[in-house]
Amino acid sequence: MMHSGGYARGSRIGVLEILPWLVAIAAFFLLPEYLSLGARILIFILFTLSLDLILGYAGIITLGHSVFLGLGAYTAGILSVKAGIHDPFLQLIAGAAIGAGFGAITGAVVLRTKDLTQLMLTLAIAAIMMEVGNKANWLTGGADGLPGVQVNPLFGVFEFDFIGKTGYVYCLVVLFIVWFFVRRMVYSPFGAMLTGIRENTARMHALGAPVYKRLLVVYTISAGIAGIAGVLLTQTTQSVGLNVLSFEIAGDVLVMLILGGVGRIYGAFVGPTVYLIAHDELAKQFPEYWSFGVGFLLLIVVFFARGGILGLIDKISARVRKS
């Protein structure tokens, strides 16, 4: 059974919802040596959140979400390296706009199809964009990527240092703003309509809901958010490579979402955190065999916790309440 979205539950921010932010702030002070991993986790939370919007809430199946991450990442990189625009907020806005724009264009085609056709279309678009990135050497640097991305200090004061303090706080603030926006949206009638489309499209049609338009709107928003995640990735690592457009990263983000729990905002918080920390720790212990460990983790979730980690917690707490 899928989680039933948020509209019915009321939109007040609960006590538990403050927890992730407290953890993130505590991490800044307690784990100063892990900030670059921390920033990576925050970025992937943002990326996973964007996927959750379309997959979890609206039921759009995609294997090509990396396109929007990649577009955002390359937008920031190209602006800095080729056009000399180093302002972080300008890059952010441009990345979001280009991500959203491409989302609207491809969405107009992709969303007219369903199920496997949809899946194949997203995959094909991702493959094409990957090859475009590879071939457009003069613009993207091809397989060498675009190194040497520069980002001006935030507000002219806070420089992006290599320890990652500025990057971490910056990512956290951006994530907070996006989260607030996504949460409002999910708890709005619009969000309820998306859930309805996912659960029973025919019925939504019968009710007179403009299904295709709604899907296109959410697809565009999701693409914009993924674009923002891409910009952050470029800004914090000061380089872009073809891997941001790869099928691998599109698969990774799907795994993270499933791990955390599909169709609920906080699944997108838990999944990337667990996945990336597990990856980091396992790869440190077993540089050759870490992927076995990650695969094993996923198997466990698929077999024993269908709704992801949050689904498992739900089940356990429900059982505790009963007894």
Add this chain to the structure above:
Amino acid sequence: MQKAGLRSAVAAVAVAALTVGASAQTIKIGVVNTFSGPQASFGEMIDRAFRLYIKLHADQLPPGVKIEIINRDDGGANPDKARQLAQELVVRDKVDILSGITFTPNAMAIAPIATQAKIPTVLVNAGTSVVVTRSPYYVRSSFTIYQHCVPLGTWAAKTLKKTFILVSDYAPGHDCQEAYTSSYTKAGGEIVGVIRAPVATADFAPFLQRVKDAKPDAMMVFLPAGRTATAMMKGFVDLGLKSSGIKLIGTGDIVPEEELPNIGDEAIGTITMFHYSAAGDRPANKAFVAAWRKEYGDKATPNFAAAASWDGMAMIFDAIKKQNGKLNPEKTVEIMKNFKTDQSPRGTISIDPETRDIVQNEYLRETRRVGGELVNVEIETASVAVKDPWQIMQKDKK
């Protein structure tokens, strides 16, 4: 409860004291390398070479000095991941030296960290010329594509008048095409066709047919070492290019030691230009290969990445010995910049103090069957002490 707490506190202090005592003598080398994914064999080769060198030369270190290797997996060409790993190695593990770095994009992404944190970094594979210019703390012990493809062009122009070029469509492939074309046409050769094949090409038949129709004297190939190159070799024979008299030439990447058994006799007669062959008959190389087989089994053969890592570790040892175990970043780079040895498995090598790039011989090799084993026999030293031709061209442009 309290007692246990006290005891563990005492133990913690003791351990802390021990580690502090040891860390003054331990030199940490952070290795960002590829241990998983399709290119994982690089990680294994490089790691084996590092460990073997350390094992055999540990007694040469100043008394009390130990070397610790910290491996991290970047999984291939993932610049953002590589950068994060390098940053953690510097901030969290406090490494003194960075090394490994198989792929060019990763090397590009790590450069700002090496510069800002002042960490001497020994590149033991990434071969695009521009990489080493990205940080004043970068020193390269491996090779550049230009180093192979320029002498190859000069040599080929002597006997082979028409060449068809087949390269992979990515930066190293483009490098090789440009390098070969520049020296080959200067020496009077003619390029009759160029194909840039997608990196992931598995079936070369359509490309090879075009080459065959153009009837060149030679086909010059640069492809990433491994299965891709092997597929091309098979097609070259199957489609009758070999029997029609077209000479197959290229860099050593098309006939790497570990792939030769998979390619089989099709490889015989291939002419390649490279900086290292496990079959090289220099005493230093024979000792290196023998030590390798003693450690990792009779079937194991070191390749070019292993040789570059072996020499890279020799450079690190040199810097440690000359500073008596107390590393200063500027001094370390200064010593590495002036590194020179005639004991490399590759022959005499040195670092160009101006560019911090490797200077080495290029060997013309032919693949032959010797004593039942396929090997790349070095038939002549095509060029002695080659500096990266790309760097020289850049200087000329200025």
